[in-house]
Amino acid sequence: MSEYVVEMKDIQKSFGSVKAVKNGFFTAKKGEIHSLIGENGAGKSTMMKLLFGMYPIDEGEILINGNNTDKLTPKIAIDHGIGMVHQEFMLVGELTVLENIILGFEPQKGLKIDFDAAKKEVKKYIEQYHMDIQLEKKVNQISVGEAQRVEIIKTLMRGAEIIILDEPTAVLTPQEAQHLFKILMNLKKDHKTIVFISHKLNEVMNISDRISVMRQGQYIDTVEKGNTSPLELTKLMIGREVFLNIDKTYSKAGKTVLEVEDVWIPSQKETSKIRGMSFHVNEGEIVGVAGIDGNGQSELVEAIIGLREVEKGSIKLSGKNIANKKTRAIRKSGLSVIPEDRNTQGLxxxxxxxxxxxxxxxxxxxxxxxxxxxxxxxxxxxxxxxxxxxxxxxxxxxxxxxxxxxxxxxxxxxxxxxxxNKLLIAAQPTRGVDIGAIESIRNSLEKAKKEGTAVLLVSAELEEIISLSDRIIVIHEGKITGEMPADEANENNLGLLMMGGTHE
Ligand SMILES: Nc1ncnc2c1ncn2[C@@H]1O[C@H](COP(=O)(O)OP(=O)(O)OP(=O)(O)O)[C@@H](O)[C@H]1O
Ligand SMILES: [Mg+2]
Structure with missing residues (x-):
């Protein structure tokens, strides 16, 4: 028998005139964590969707546990022990976590769903892998990290031995990512095979056994983690070196563009309620908002762009109060937004x-x-x-x-x-983009600032906040715990404030 649990050879896949995969090649060994990396559009998601049977391949062959699989569908893939956690989640927000987990494989019609039995089995996984999941909550009330753990449990419940995670950490805070890595290491100990797609080379270097690289639909190489470096991986991915250092120009204090004054914003979650927040952003300045995800960042952004009610206080854009105005009207007053969720709010x-x-x-x-x-x-x-x-x-x-x-x-x-525009709100602007695109998006923000735009930057990447911002405000449970010029900031002092500590 082959040493591989998955072999994909000479794969081709087109969508209309777009050749998404030209010569796809991928192997996975039992019990390994295998990262798949490459630029945006390189064909990573497509390769893995083919393995999960979501589309038929045009050419090539896919072997699972040495068996040639002719016509894969997700159902057949699941029967072969493949599970996939997608880039965009597929949970139903109105249902509870437990309902989501058993959705699609309840007992046949006419029989009642045996919730107790299902619950018992789910609990077994929760304990075994230290998952931290609240089964009775509705999915639209849980955090992204938790939703992801739910997706992982779903695959396990369906008997997955090979679990594909498509950019799982793009939407996670560093803390949540650490939690996920622990779960992945435990899965590995149980001889599960993990396919991990990511743009974050530090994660890839941290967690992988082997790493495969794709570029423009082509297979480039597979390397052992121990024999490679982030520099080599970058070169394999894009064929050149990338420098993420921004030539920061420090701004001269311009006029105030955004002024947030004693603002209170409701939220379903206690820790995300904004409770009396004041700050401002000037012309030609980038102000970074640092904080652990779920401490009010999303609520603040939604309120500024007119998607969430403001209970008390004012939000002024060039002197005009825009609190509780419609998004369209606020945009007309000079607002640009890169929203956190591109699919529902941006496109x-x-x-x-x-x-x-x-x-x-x-x-x-x-x-x-x-x-x-x-x-x-x-x-x-x-x-x-x-x-x-x-x-x-x-x-x-x-x-x-x-x-x-x-x-x-x-x-x-x-x-x-x-x-x-006068004001640009950038929420997680580089989420899910490759290292070359990170460079270009960061340069775009720096350019907007140089041209006089006031930029409010919310990012889960501390490194991004520190390198781009002029000033940084830190929030914890809906309050500002500190503010400092970016050149005084580091992961330690910001981290402390993010946990609710004080400046001195
Ligand atoms: N359903 C589809 N219909 C048409 N074109 C598609 C479809 N899915 C993918 N493509 C195209 O195939 C190519 C590969 O896309 P894919 O999603 O596999 O890239 P990726 O490596 O996962 O990139 P990213 O890092 O941005 O997620 C892209 O050019 C994309 O536009
Ligand atoms: Mg993708």
Whole structure:
């Protein structure tokens, strides 16, 4: 028998005219953690969706435990012991965690679901892998990290021996990522095989046994973790070195653009309620918001962009109170937003890339004149942005639903930073993008700032906050616990404030 539990050879897969995978090759050994890395659009998700039977392959072969699988479907893949946790979660928000876990394999119709038996089995996994999950809560009330653990349990319940995780840490805080790694190490101890897709090389270097690299749909190489370095991996991924150091220009204090004054914002979660927060962002300045996820960052951003009610206090944009105004109106007053959740707040997934790149300003010059939409202007804009932001594939007539995760993010960033607005709210702007795109998105933010935009940056990456911001505010349980110039900040003093400690 082969030493591999998975072998994918000479794989080809196209979507219409887009060749997503040209010569895909991948192997996995029993009990290993195998990372799959590569630029946005390299074909990582597609390769793994093929292994999970979500699309048929055009050419090539897939062997699982030495058996040739002819026509894979997710059901057949599950029967072969494959489980997948997707880049975009697939849980049903209105159902409880337990209901989600057993969804799809309850006893046949006519029989009652045996919740007690299901619960017992789920609890076994929760204990075995120290999962920390609340079974009775509705999914829309739990954190992303918890939702992910639910997805992992789902695969285990279905007998998965090979678990694919597509960018699981993109949406996690560093603490949650550590928790996930412990779970993965325990799964490995039980001889489960893990396929781990990530853009974060430090994670990849930390957790993998072997690492495979793809570039533009092609298989490049598989290396042993012990024989490689982040530098070599970067070169394998993009064929050059990347420097994430920003040439920061320190801003001269301009006029105040965003002024948040004693703001109170409700939230379902106790720790996420904003309780009396005041700060400001000036022209030509980047203010970073550091904090452990779930301490009010999302609520604050949603309130500023008009998606959440403000209970008390004022939020002023260039002197005008925008608290409790509609998003459309706030945007008209000079707001750009890179939202945390690109799929529900940033993009219309069914619309073309070109239309998405113009969307927010579609009713204005140059895209409209009177009631007429000007198609040439939309196309011209799309051509420029696709090129400038390296959006791949470059066919701007495709719907954004056909883009890879990172390329979808680039569409949002391209549109928002180019609008030349007074205020830019950037929430997790580099989430899920590759290291080359991180470099270009960070440069775009720095450029917007140089041109006078006031930027509020919310990011789970402390390193990103420190390297981009002029000033940093730290929040804990909805309150500001400290503020400092970025050049005085480090992971230690920020970390302490993030835990609710004090400055001195
Ligand atoms: N359902 C689809 N329809 C059309 N094109 C698709 C579809 N899924 C993927 N593609 C295209 O296939 C290519 C590979 O995409 P894939 O999602 O596999 O990339 P990826 O390596 O996972 O990138 P990322 O790091 O950004 O998630 C991309 O050019 C993408 O636009
Ligand atoms: Mg992907």
């Amino acid at each position: 219309n997934r069914e619309m073309s890339i070109a239309d998405n790149l113009a969307a927010v300003e579609m009713d204005r010059v140059p895209y409209s004149k009177g009631f007429m939409i000007r198609q040439e202007a939309i196309v011209q804009n799309a051509k420029e942005k696709v090129e400038a932001f390296d959006i791949r594939p470059d066919d701007y007539n495709l719907p954004t639903s056909s883009l890879s995760g990172g390329n979808a993010q680039k569409v949002v960033v391209a549109r928002e930073v180019s609008m030349d």
